[in-house]
Amino acid sequence: MLPLLRDKSKIWGLAALFALLLIASAASLMLGRTEITFSTAVEAFRNYNEESIEHIVLHTERLPRTVIAGVVGAALAVAGALMQALTRNPLASPSVFGINAGAIFFIVLSIVVLSVSSLSTMMWFGFAGAALAALIVYALGSLGRDGITPIKIVLAGTAITALFSSFTQAMLVLNSTGLQDVLFWLAGSVSGRTLEMLYPVLPYMTIAALVALFMGRAINLLLTGEDIAKGMGQNVLLVKLLMGAVVVFLAGGSVAVAGSVGLVGLVVPHVMRALVGNDYRWLIPYSLFGGAVLLLCSDVIARLVILPNELPIGVVTALIGGPFFVYIARKGGAKV
Amino acid sequence: MRKTYVIRSKGERFSFLIERRAVLVITALMLLVLICAVVGTSIGSDFISPLQVLWTILGLNEGQHDFVVLTLRLPRVLLSLLVGAALGMSGAILQGIIRNPLASPDVIGITGGAAVAAVGFVTLLGGALSIKLLPAFAVIGALVTSLIIYALAWKSGVTPIRLVLIGIGVSSITGAGTTFMLILSPFYSAGQAYIWLTGSVYGAAWREVYTILPVILLVLPLSLWFARSINAQAFGDDLAAGLGVAVQRERVGLLLCSVLLAGFAVSVAGTLGFVGLIAPHIARRLVGNLFGSLLLASAPIGALLVCGADLIGRTAFLPLDVPAGVFTAGIGAPFFLYLLFRNRNQF
Numbered sequence: 001m002l003p004l005l006r007d008k009s010k011i012w013g014l015a016a017l018f019a020l021l022l023i024a025s026a027a028s029l030m031l032g033r034t035e036i037t038f039s040t041a042v043e044a045f046r047n048y049n050e051e052s053i054e055h056i057v058l059h060t061e062r063l064p065r066t067v068i069a070g071v072v073g074a075a076l077a078v079a080g081a082l083m084q085a086l087t088r089n090p091l092a093s094p095s096v097f098g099i100n101a102g103a104i105f106f107i108v109l110s111i112v113v114l115s116v117s118s119l120s121t122m123m124w125f126g127f128a129g130a131a132l133a134a135l136i137v138y139a140l141g142s143l144g145r146d147g148i149t150p151i152k153i154v155l156a157g158t159a160i161t162a163l164f165s166s167f168t169q170a171m172l173v174l175n176s177t178g179l180q181d182v183l184f185w186l187a188g189s190v191s192g193r194t195l196e197m198l199y200p201v202l203p204y205m206t207i208a209a210l211v212a213l214f215m216g217r218a219i220n221l222l223l224t225g226e227d228i229a230k231g232m233g234q235n236v237l238l239v240k241l242l243m244g245a246v247v248v249f250l251a252g253g254s255v256a257v258a259g260s261v262g263l264v265g266l267v268v269p270h271v272m273r274a275l276v277g278n279d280y281r282w283l284i285p286y287s288l289f290g291g292a293v294l295l296l297c298s299d300v301i302a303r304l305v306i307l308p309n310e311l312p313i314g315v316v317t318a319l320i321g322g323p324f325f326v327y328i329a330r331k332g333g334a335k336v
Numbered sequence: 337m338r339k340t341y342v343i344r345s346k347g348e349r350f351s352f353l354i355e356r357r358a359v360l361v362i363t364a365l366m367l368l369v370l371i372c373a374v375v376g377t378s379i380g381s382d383f384i385s386p387l388q389v390l391w392t393i394l395g396l397n398e399g400q401h402d403f404v405v406l407t408l409r410l411p412r413v414l415l416s417l418l419v420g421a422a423l424g425m426s427g428a429i430l431q432g433i434i435r436n437p438l439a440s441p442d443v444i445g446i447t448g449g450a451a452v453a454a455v456g457f458v459t460l461l462g463g464a465l466s467i468k469l470l471p472a473f474a475v476i477g478a479l480v481t482s483l484i485i486y487a488l489a490w491k492s493g494v495t496p497i498r499l500v501l502i503g504i505g506v507s508s509i510t511g512a513g514t515t516f517m518l519i520l521s522p523f524y525s526a527g528q529a530y531i532w533l534t535g536s537v538y539g540a541a542w543r544e545v546y547t548i549l550p551v552i553l554l555v556l557p558l559s560l561w562f563a564r565s566i567n568a569q570a571f572g573d574d575l576a577a578g579l580g581v582a583v584q585r586e587r588v589g590l591l592l593c594s595v596l597l598a599g600f601a602v603s604v605a606g607t608l609g610f611v612g613l614i615a616p617h618i619a620r621r622l623v624g625n626l627f628g629s630l631l632l633a634s635a636p637i638g639a640l641l642v643c644g645a646d647l648i649g650r651t652a653f654l655p656l657d658v659p660a661g662v663f664t665a666g667i668g669a670p671f672f673l674y675l676l677f678r679n680r681n682q683f
Contacts, residue, residue, distance in 0.1 A: 091501070140673060144680030151497050152676065155438060158504055159672040162609055166665030169534050173658050262508060311519060315512045322509030326488055329501035 003277030010282050013275060017289040021070070024296035028066040029058060032303050036062070061191075068198055069190045069299045069313070070292040072254045073264055075205050077291025078212050079250040080265025081272075081283055082243050085219050087141065089150045090328050093265035094130075094251035097153070098160030100262065102133025103255035105164040105171075112175045120200040123256045127204075130252030133160050134244065188261035188314025190299055201253040208249035209288065211242065216281030219243070223278065261295070261314050263321025268294055270328065294320075358629035361622050365636035369417060372643050376413040377405060379651055415540040416646040416660065417639040418548045419605040420615070424638020425552075426597040427612025428619065428631045429559055429590050432566045436496035437675055440613035441598035445485050445503035446478045447609075448510035450602035453477020455517040471547055475599030481510060482595050535608030535661025537646055544604040551600045552635075559593040559631060562586050566627040608661045610668020611638050617675070641667075 005013045030036045034057045036044075044055040076094055083092040094100055106129025110116040116125070137160055141153035218239050221229045226236050254261065272286040298317050303310040339356040378389045384401050391397040392405045427440045434444075441447050457465075457473040485506050489499040565586050598612065615638035616630060622637075623629045645663035652658070 140676060143677060146681070151501060152680065154501060154504060155676050156673060158443070159669045159676070162665050162672075163669035166534070166609070166662045166669065170658060170662045170666070173662070174653060174656060306520060309519065311516060315515050315519075318508050318512030319516075322505055322512065325505035325508065326502050329498065329505055330488060330491065 003273075004275050010276055014282075014285060014289070017286060017293065020293050021289050021296075024293045024300075025066055025070065028069065028296045028300055029062045031300050032057075032062065033308055060194075064193055064195045064198075065190045065299065066296065067195060068193055068257055069295045071198065071202070071205065072190065072258045072261060073268075073291040073293070073295025073298075074288045075209065075250040075254045075291070076261060076264040077268035077272075077287040077294070078209055078284055079247045079254075080291075081269035081280070081287045082212060082219070082247050083265065084269055085223055085280065086240060086243050086247070087138070087148055087153055088223075089141075089148065089153050090270070090331075091150050091154050091266065091325065093263060094247070094254075095161075095260065095262035096157045096266060096325075097137050098133040098157040098164065099130045099247075099251045100255050100260040101161040101164035101168070102129040102131075103127075103252045104260055105129055105168045106132075107256060108168050108171050112171045119197055119256075123201050123204075123253065126256035127248055127252040129164075130255065131248045133164065134248060136160055138244075188259040188317070189312045190258050190295075191303070191310060191313075193257065198257055201256055204249045205253040208246045208253075212246050212250075212284050213288075215239070215242065215246075216279070216284055219280040223280070259312075259314065262318050263325065264291055264295055264298075264317050266328075267317075267321050267324045270324070354629050355624065355626060358623040358626065358633065362629065362632050362636070365622075365633060365640070369636045369639050369643075372640055373413055373417060376416075376643055376647050377409045379647065380404070380409055381654060411542045411545050412537050412540040412646070413643060414545050415548070415604060416537045416643045418545065418552060419537065419601045419608065420611055420638035420640065420642030421635040422548060422552055422597040422601040422638070423608060423611040423642070424615030424619075424634040424636075425556070425559065425631055426594045426601070427614075427638070428616040428627075428634035429563075429594040429597075430612070431616050432563070432627055432630070433587050433590050433594075434496050434499060436500065437617070437679060438500060438613070438672065439496070440610065441478075441594065442507075442607065442609050442612060443500060443503060443672075444482070445507040445510065446482050446595055446598045447602050447607045448507040448514070449481020450474040450478035450599045451607050452510040452513040452517065453480075454603050455514050459517045459520050471600050471603035474603035475596055478595045478599035478602070479592075481506060482591065486591075534659040535606040535664065536649075536657075536659035537605050537642075538650075538657055538659065540604075548600050548604050551596060555593050555596055556631075556635070559590060560628055562589040562593065563627050563631060566590070567625075605642075606659075606661065608642060609665040610672065611641050611664050614664075614668050614671050615641060617671070 026038070026041070029041050030038060034054060036054045036058055040052075040054050041058060043049075044052070044058045048059065049055050080093040083094070083097065084090060086092070103126040106125040107122050110122055110125040116122055137153060137156045138148075140156040142148040144152065218234065221232060221234055222236065222239055229236050229239075251265070268291045269283065269287050272283055272290050276282040276286055295313070295317070298320065299313050302313045302316045305311060341354050341356060341359065343354075374386045374389055378384045378386045382404075384392075384405065388397065388401060389405055392401045393410065423441065426446075430439045430441060430444065431437060451474075453476060454470055454474040456477075457470055485499065485503050486494065488506070489495075489502045491498070601608070615634045618637050619630050619633035623633045641664060642660055645660040645667075648663055649658040649660050
């Protein structure tokens with residue numbers, strides 16, 4: 001399928017996506033149980049009034065969740081795009097791979113068994129869990145005569161998810177203090193978080209995203225085939241390892257901040273691929289912005305549908321992403 | 337040829353082939369289930385000797401342990417056995433018709449459909465209709481979901497791989513739907529709901545035992561009836577049709593049996609993972625590939641698995657009660673990975 005955008009219009013498409021990101025961020029700041037007008041929002045940033053409820057809501061609740069939703073969405077989408085290239089599997093994404101479940105189990109383990117309370121230590125446990133799950137699934141998926149196939153990866157990911165989730169459940173039942181909070185976190189949520197939770201993870205995620213942005217050419221070469229890439233003088237193993245590390249930092253960091261937000265990494269790269277084709281120099285920045293937009297919109301939906309309560313954002317992304325997964329599985333032949 | 341028994345009706349309209357070895361194995365398994373029922377009832381926060389348990393069940397103990405045995409433990413043990421049997425049979429049937437070693441009601445998404453319907457029933461219609469209708473809704477949910485999955489997987493025929501992939505995709509949707517309903521629900525606290533989703537027979541009552549028992553008694557002979565031809569089906573659709581098998585009709589009948597069993601199991605015990613996957617595999621090792629004996633052996637094996645998981649869950653971490661689903665998934669998921677590894681050249 002030919003991409004919708006030609007070369008020259010790609011940069012404009014990116015600009016349009018950026019504009020969309022600004023609109024989505026504004027909507028995320030303004031909409032919710034307390035509605036805040038645009039002028040009040042601007043006012044709250046320019047001179048903060050401690051007595052205005054709207055200003056307080058904006059600063060303590062809306063701003064953190066908007067920033068976190070944007071960062072997590074961007075990270076998951078880029079991670080998904082890289083995984084789809086790494087495994088040549090259209091169904092690859094952090095949640096399908098069991099990375100989310102692995103990171104969650106390690107974080108819950110660190111809290112319950114080792115009584116870790118510092119966010120930065122938890123974060124490293126999250127990275128370790130993400131890496132472990134990814135390694136197991138990748139190894140199981142690439143065994144056998146036909147090498148890496150979509151079905152093996154998906155089945156291994158499903159089993160690893162079930163395994164780590166059952167471990168997590170056991171941990172939580174054995175130590176039920178604070179179950180309620182952990183539950184909402186498990187289902188994936190960007191509410192009730194402070195920006196302080198993002199700070200320890202942010203540097204790693206930023207570096208990982210930057211590395212990803214500069215890897216576009218190398219990934220394109222890798223996708224032409226490993227033999228060709230080797231022939232052209234590429235260090236294939238290094239590129240793959242780097243991609244894997246980027247995925248682990250992006251996905252693991254996202255889980256540490258927002259819990260398991262599924263299927264963003266699956267949906268966004270596919271939609272963006274329809275726009276710009278399979279050129280990773282464009283696909284990665286497009287996914288970055290697209291992921292942020294998708295998660296911001298999902299978050300707005302999550303807080304509006306059942307006012308005065310709100311849904312975990314993971315529910316919304318699964319309801320969007322599930323049908324998409326089915327669609328891709330049906331199409332079947334689609335290769336990255 | 338191994339030694340076999342053949343049961344034939346007059347005029348040979350019905351015949352049933354079973355290996356002598358399988359008869360022995362299944363009898364042994366049934367005995368094991370009985371032992372497990374009695375021993376399971378005697379173990380708990382305080383130990384009651386198996387003999388005492390037997391006397392109490394028979395009503396010869398002057399009501400000494402009546403409350404603990406008859407009200408608390410026995411329904412729970414029986415329910416775990418029945419749910420396990422239902423899931424084991426459901427899985428055996430699915431693996432038979434889909435002809436895929438990785439098929440099971442949870443992988444295909446049937447239990448997810450039952451769960452979302454059951455939770456939706458409690459949340460949305462909780463006050464309006466009697467709770468007795470809950471199993472009906474769970475079964476309808478399982479049925480509708482399996483039909484949707486089958487339809488979505490249809491693309492001039494259904495391949496097992498597409499069916500499994502689409503089942504996984506649909507599971508993520510039903511899972512999100514279930515969480516959605518739970519959050520809307522005012523009745524459940526999050527913790528309880530979480531335990532139910534993991535699969536547990538905690539707080540089982542006789543009412544639930546009586547809900548699922550008739551289903552098993554009804555579906556077991558029914559699926560054996562439909563299963564007459566499944567051995568022929570294993571040769572492939574064309575050859576089976578040539579042997580005079582109404583392939584599609586019997587397949588739909590069997591699928592219905594499987595959905596009924598899984599739906600009822602979910603409605604009383606939540607989503608216990610992987611039992612439907614493991615039980616038929618163990619059964620295949622013990623009794624071989626003939627479908628009739630496979631089905632009959634999967635039931636007691638599933639029963640023993642769930643009963644064992646629940647026994648560990650409620651005794652090993654006293655006073656805590658760990659849901660049985662944690663253990664079934666803890667054993668089942670690695671087993672699934674092992675199967676994937678063994679069949680690595682097929683996918």
